Amino acid sequence: MYRPVDLARAHGLSAQAVRNYEQAGVIPPAARTASGYRVYTDDHAGALDAYVALVPGYGYSAAGEIMRSVLRNDLPTALAVLDTAHVRLQSDRETVDRIASAAVVLASSPPAAACPDGPVSVGVLAHRLGVTPATLRKWERAGILAPARSGTARSYSLDDVRDAELAHLLRRGGYLLDRIAAVIEQVHAAGGPGPLTASIEQWRERMTARGRAMLTASARLADYLSFLERTARDACVSSDM
Structure with a gap:
């Protein structure tokens, strides 16, 4: 379990930035304690890792579209945004x-x-x-x-x-x-x-830096997708028991 400040520190962000990202739909909605405090999990941490890595390579708009597509289980749309950015580069x-x-x-x-x-x-x-x-x-x-x-x-x-x-x-x-x-x-x-x-x-140097950022972002996004797949498999196994 993580507090907003825990996720924020890992990326040099403010706790308010993490809450803003949640409201923007680029990370999953947080659970709440009985007293109303947000509680984040590894799911949120992975989504935030992916989003923060996507921004330098793809920009805020595309990064947001990618993550919102992933979170609503629309991977084809997310991949199409990635492909368009690579074609543009x-x-x-x-x-x-x-x-x-x-x-x-x-x-x-x-x-x-x-x-x-x-x-x-x-x-x-x-x-x-x-x-x-x-x-x-x-x-x-x-x-x-x-x-x-x-x-x-x-x-x-x-x-x-x-x-x-x-x-x-x-x-x-x-x-x-x-x-x-x-x-x-x-x-x-x-x-x-x-x-x-x-x-x-x-x-050319800026394009090279952007290409490197895209590589890093793709790796972080792939990690998060793998996490979601493992979570879904574990949930299926638990329901069958």
Whole structure:
């Protein structure tokens, strides 16, 4: 038997946090003493171990959905949430790899050499990339490009040309337009392809840490599922006696 503070200490939490997790349904409801105090068991301890381990790898929302699914005996839903998170992590890895490749290409072929005389028209840029002006306008609608406008005429700066070259590279790699827009946003946030290259390793380190956290969480969740299975078998044996 455990008090809230007993479970809390094992994870550096407050007793109130444990009560909050119970109210959120990520650990089973506690039994109560005659005087109304909560009493927890190994079942609660195992559930809390699993939930606390899930959060760093999967986030609060997914971790909560996983545990609530497990507690209502809906393992397929819990596994589907796990699978979705792993697919997303793999997609993030592929995104970073493509950004890294794009940064190398852009660094070795700066757009300044392509348009030394300054901004270029939609026709000039389309010819350089081997696409149609309609394609560039479509990229603009998707939030990938934001050229200056004078009436209906578009003017692409050196940065716009860089963005278009990066978009063209990613498009050839099979990226959807919304994903390309997200990559362009990262380039802008980093201050260009040079600073972007310096941040790529940090992204990879964070993804590695998340992958390790997922492994740890999967082990804790597997332990808890095994505990539930043993408890169910023991209950069946006791009822047959």
